[in-house]
Amino acid sequence: MKTVITCLQWIRRGVAKAEPDKVVLSKEQLQSLIKCTKGQLDDLEKDEVDKSEDDEDMLTSDNENGAQEETEDGDLVQYDMNKYDQATSSSSSGITDTLAGLAIYAADEDDPYITLKDAGSDTEADDIAIKSTDNILVVGRAEEDYSNLEIYVYNEEGGVFYVHHDLLLSSYPLALEWIQGSTSGNMIAVGSMSPVIELWDLDLIDAIEPAFTLGQPKSKKKKTKTEKKEKKPKNGHAGAVLDLSSNRNFNHILASASADETIALWDLATTQVASTLRHHKDKVQTIEWHANEGHTLLSGGFDKIVNLYDCRDPDASCNSWNLNGEIERVLWNPSNTNTFLASTEDGFVYNLDVRLEKPVFTLKAHEKAVTGLALTSETHNCLTTVSADHFVKIWDITDDKPSLIISKDMKMGIMNCLGNNPDAPTVLAMGGENDGVRLLDLRTMPEVSKRFNLRTITKSVPDVSSNSIVSMEEEGDNVEVMERKPKKMNKSHQKEGKKKKKKKKGTNF
Template identity: 45%
Template sequence: MVRSVVSCVAWVTKGAAKEEPEKVKLDKEQLEKLIKEAKEQLDDAEAEDQDVGAENGGAVGGSNVDDELAEYDLDHYDDEPDMDGGSKNLVDSLAGLTMYADEDDDPYITIKDEDEEDIEDFKIKPSDNLILVGKAEEECSNLEIFVYNEADDILYCHHDIMLSAFPLALEWLNFDPGEDKPGNFVAVGNMTPVIEIWDLDLVDSVEPAFTLGEYQMKKKKKKSKEKVDSHKDAVLDLSWNRHARNVLASASADHTVALWDLSQGKTVSVLKQHTDKVQTLEWHPFEAQSLLTGAFDKNVKVFDCRKADQAHMNWSFNGEIERVLWNHFSPYNFLASTDKGYVYYMDVRQQQAIFTLSAHSEAVTGLALSSQIPGCLVTTSADKNVKVWDIQNNKPECVLSKDFKMGALTCVHCCPDEAAVMATGGEKEGLRVFDIMAYTAVANHFGNRELVVVDMAVNSTSSQASAVMEEDGAVAVEDVTMETEAANTEQSDSQVVGGTKKKKKKKKKKS
């Protein structure tokens, strides 16, 4: 049985996607370019493996093995003879699998008329959300784009994209560096130092729209291709600045946080204050300069990115930081979770935690606040459980605890347009979209609470961004409302116990 793992999830707001996405069509020259680039990467990887083998005393491969296999000519095992007895060119082989500009010319298509239902499913309505899902199956990694419509009770996979490496983080971007108008892109962080940016309005893409950073070349006989502004290790999390729309922050296993100018495709600042892998980060929902970060060094920091080298706050916790999250209903407050199963609720103006939850028995891998229900918090964990909490008035209460039978859960995110709809991923069964109000206990508890729509709308054009990049690499903004004094937090582990309640599941139409 093939094991499928959903490692990360992100939402796209309603109306952001094109109603009819474009389909990519490659010509022979583009195919040759892609094949050449892929071959170079494979050659570099093979050279690195050989270097490792040499360092290990020839444990990888060897001349004797090569001599024994040579007689089988495995390098040409898959070659097919052409009409003249030669071998088929790889470009020609792949070209036969690509899409014809006119389907009437494609000999492999025997049914020319598309089904009306397929045509309708290909269109994306203004009332549809998209759900972006980072997924891995054995050696294959994919980005799946789902269409979700709460009113019509619809959920199906619209198309998918093959990724070059295991996905670790997804972040939607309503910014197009090539156009003076909103875009529909996703930034993908993976096990490499390179961030891939994909255009979600293009179907059948075989390469990103652009990338940030480059691979490090370790071959001694070649000059390193690594840019000064590249990460040196995996990219673990991403956060797009909704007020400085050309700014993307990335957290890396190389212990750094990079601030990228998407318009130029390069970093303008690198934050090096953490001493271990930076696991999580998030821009403040209302302040362009304030960045929240958490790392395996057990510290959470808030940076004033106008002068990040001098101005940041710090809290130390008893455990590696898994997730951080600003409270968009209360801008001075944030949450932080650890690998010990605790969730801390903090105020940036004080040292001690407002309260501490012993939320799960294992790492708390996901934190999500309802987009419109104040005080409604959802957590996921490696202990396989999802829990719904009420943290209103700083008096936390567990309302629901549920095991979806998905194995260890990896993440959870709330729909930006629906108050109670959550998406989570796990080690089994892939994506799960659920409405917390479908559970009686949650509906009874939050049903009468007034919904609050918080205005976090992004600016429509890059010229309206409230932050710009200064020459020294800092993010320049007008106001700072947060203190910049360092603070160390002392925690008291107060336990909150939740129970399992009855459920009422909503059916979804799947493809």
């Protein structure tokens, strides 16, 4: 079964609860959930039965003569093959009838079949505990028939990286954004193929639904000709949500970019749209708020245009740059707040200055779409790019003269996303269509460390997708991926420090 990592988002240290809460449902809530699930399964089975009956009618009309001959011979009469599909469908309907007896206990203490009621309680508490030195990495994962969020714990000091818990999603995830400084808790916003934005509480394990949502789902009612012409929604989105950006200066403001060609500015305090930006003429693919100016927003779309907004006046004209390809990502430069990067579907990266009409430089970075960009405050001129051409590349853009340092095929297929750790800026996470999530520490690359005066280390970073720890070591212009034994992570790493062996001189791992 094919697994695709569609999006990811780092969360800084000290935000998550040390001991996350767990959902506890009452018997009435469980019975209600079972009843709802049974109804959905019944509807699905009814649709399958109707479809099979239609198919059978077609087959019967096409093969009437052949079926008659087999009946006359008497070889298949005893099996009643003409009604085989009907019998299968009717018998399968009884499966949902047994659901009511599967999950009727709100707690293990109430279940008579669980005899070891107290065993392992301390172990469970250790397993879910989160340290103040842990980062959280939220990953959007899409399988063939379902999608979910995987919440990873990463501890740089201990080299720990594992899935802490996961959350089942109702739609294919496309974008993630942590709600910075949220007063309502440790929330992650999820944009998906649905026009509804879901906000999940990351401090709540086993949640079966988001804490709250923004927008309304698509109506199943057929639209009139007038409604079809009116593409732009009046409140919320009418299409998939392609990107999200939380305002660092105004924590209650969240921007969302959509396939309906609009950008919505949400007031999280009221869960309503405060204003809507309608300057693009095609799908809006990427957005990002300015780090210091809370009213300044960047956007890029399929119309090949990058827009710069002053959101104090949403209807006013905005500065625009016309590029040669559909815009994939935009990224403000943390070292120079007047400049930003924009990448396109034809493999180019543009460095633009808000005070200039033309790009400062244009870089042909990849053969296909540049799907991820990363700059850090620690490595001012170190640019990392990932692409649909399967490659990750490290660039030196000093003096606006980009030069390639390292290029590597990560064997992850099409690479969809990239993000650097806010507390350990040299550590980057990347996801693609194959091989799950990988972490890359720039300090493990001697040439990168030397070029940007980083502290060279030999510490490996974990790769949970292949149950190994990956070390990146440079040989000339190439980077080799070396497999090593994984760390055992079945218990809380809070106790790990007590068990560490004496470190060897010159190593951190």
